[in-house]
Amino acid sequence: MNFFHVHENEMWCEEVPVRRIAEDVGTPFYLYSYRTLKRHYQVFDEAFRQVPHIVCFSAKANSNVAILRTLISEGGGIDIVSGGELFRALKAGADPRKIVYSGVGKREEEIVSALDAGILMFNIESFQELEVIDRIAGGMGKKAPIAIRVNPDVDPMTHPHISTGLKENKFGINIEKSLDTYRKASSLKHIDIIGVDCHIGSQITDITPFLDALERLKKLITLLRQEGIPVHYLDLGGGLGITYNLETPPHPSDYAGAIIERAGDLGVTFILEPGRVIVGNAGILVTRVLYTKSHEDKNFIIIDAGMNDLIRPSLYGSYHFIQPVSPRGDGKVQADVVGPICESGDFLAKKRILPDARRGDLLAVMSAGAYGFTMASNYNSRPRIAEVLVRDGGYFVIRDREAYRDLVRGEHIPDFLADGTGKKL
Ligand SMILES: Cc1ncc(COP(=O)(O)O)c(C=O)c1O
Numbered sequence: 001m002n003f004f005h006v007h008e009n010e011m012w013c014e015e016v017p018v019r020r021i022a023e024d025v026g027t028p029f030y031l032y033s034y035r036t037l038k039r040h041y042q043v044f045d046e047a048f049r050q051v052p053h054i055v056c057f058s059a060k061a062n063s064n065v066a067i068l069r070t071l072i073s074e075g076g077g078i079d080i081v082s083g084g085e086l087f088r089a090l091k092a093g094a095d096p097r098k099i100v101y102s103g104v105g106k107r108e109e110e111i112v113s114a115l116d117a118g119i120l121m122f123n124i125e126s127f128q129e130l131e132v133i134d135r136i137a138g139g140m141g142k143k144a145p146i147a148i149r150v151n152p153d154v155d156p157m158t159h160p161h162i163s164t165g166l167k168e169n170k171f172g173i174n175i176e177k178s179l180d181t182y183r184k185a186s187s188l189k190h191i192d193i194i195g196v197d198c199h200i201g202s203q204i205t206d207i208t209p210f211l212d213a214l215e216r217l218k219k220l221i222t223l224l225r226q227e228g229i230p231v232h233y234l235d236l237g238g239g240l241g242i243t244y245n246l247e248t249p250p251h252p253s254d255y256a257g258a259i260i261e262r263a264g265d266l267g268v269t270f271i272l273e274p275g276r277v278i279v280g281n282a283g284i285l286v287t288r289v290l291y292t293k294s295h296e297d298k299n300f301i302i303i304d305a306g307m308n309d310l311i312r313p314s315l316y317g318s319y320h321f322i323q324p325v326s327p328r329g330d331g332k333v334q335a336d337v338v339g340p341i342c343e344s345g346d347f348l349a350k351k352r353i354l355p356d357a358r359r360g361d362l363l364a365v366m367s368a369g370a371y372g373f374t375m376a377s378n379y380n381s382r383p384r385i386a387e388v389l390v391r392d393g394g395y396f397v398i399r400d401r402e403a404y405r406d407l408v409r410g411e412h413i414p415d416f417l418a419d420g421t422g423k424k425l
Pocket residue numbers: 058060061079102103164199201202203237238239240273274275276277370
């Protein structure tokens with residue numbers, strides 16, 4: 001459930017007409033609903049109320065500090081995968097004891113920052129990483145709290161680019177080798193084993209893969225405990241899917257209920273790392289039609305947002321529902337909705353039946369709150385777009401639209417190319 005709705009031929013976000021924001025801040029821009037964000041967080045959190053748990057919002061889905069702060073103020077922790085995300089999480093006011101750090105390629109300076117901050121745990125993805133963290137923690141006179149990210153070899157039945165829990169994926173340590181890795185970890189002086197972690201993929205719309213992974217983890221936990229290796233935390237990652245089009249993903253309470261039924265008595269604190277399910281349908285991309293054209297039997301709607309702003313359709317063939325901000329008639333057209341980028345892969349929809357669109361119309365690209373802005377780039381030297389948060393009857397720009405000067409910030413013309421005038425960019 002979200003708080004974007006059409007009323008009297010106008011699209012609203014909570015109590016604010018989307019058109020008004022577009023007129024004030026210009027297009028394109030990302031628009032988020034505070035009430036939706038809070039509701040999604042609360043529904044998810046509430047679903048696990050029977051068991052000790054921490055909901056660590058996955059910053060990769062949307063890392064704007066205002067979004068992070070919203071979820072932190074609801075009691076959430078943060079799941080990070082880089083030093084940059086750690087920086088953002090701390091800036092947003094996250095409790096370091098609710099930060100978990102995954103990722104196959106943690107750099108030494110990132111490990112140092114995370115140890116300095118005192119995060120809850122590192123999710124370890126290789127034995128070499130474990131050795132490096134042990135050495136760094138030793139040098140800092142600390143013990144690093146860790147879980148091993150186990151790759152359970154379960155097919156999440158999602159897009160291959162977002163499945164992570166198969167043997168062939170780069171993530172985690174194969175479940176068959178994990179017991180051995182835990183044994184080795186327990187011999188390292190500056191490592192404190194506190195849990196088990198796994199994350200099998202994203203946009204998972206069926207509960208079975210989660211439960212298959214859980215069964216495998218439960219067996220591993222039994223073996224670990226038999227050897228005296230403690231497991232206080234079980235991190236089940238994120239991955240719960242959302243409705244973009246016709247998908248019918250499990251409700252968070254069904255997902256949580258099934259987990260609690262099978263593992264509620266494990267005596268662990270559960271960690272969940274949801275991203276998409278919290279923020280995906282709490283955000284839209286608002287864009288304006290620049291031109292329309294037809295050739296042969298094809299119609300194109302050319303908009304001012306491109307694949308650099310929202311790459312999901314080009315990258316994964318993802319579907320985003322597109323609707324007019326101010327619907328006006330019954331006329332329909334089949335068209336490709338494309339951006340201004342010089343790539344044929346620059347599209348937000350293909351062969352889509354849409355209400356007739358004209359130059360100047362505003363369109364809302366729905367379900368764009370997750371992996372939208374965080375995956376945006378400056379390709380074609382396009383400044384990254386603004387982000388706006390609506391709360392009740394007001395709105396707040398939570399990220400300014402970039403200016404052209406931002407495009408060249410940090411670039412330098414070396415002396416040998418200077419024209420002698422000393423002119424700076
Ligand atoms: C380790 C980890 N945790 C959590 C997530 C969040 O996944 P989702 O946004 O599907 O909930 C991801 C995303 O791929 C991830 O890699």
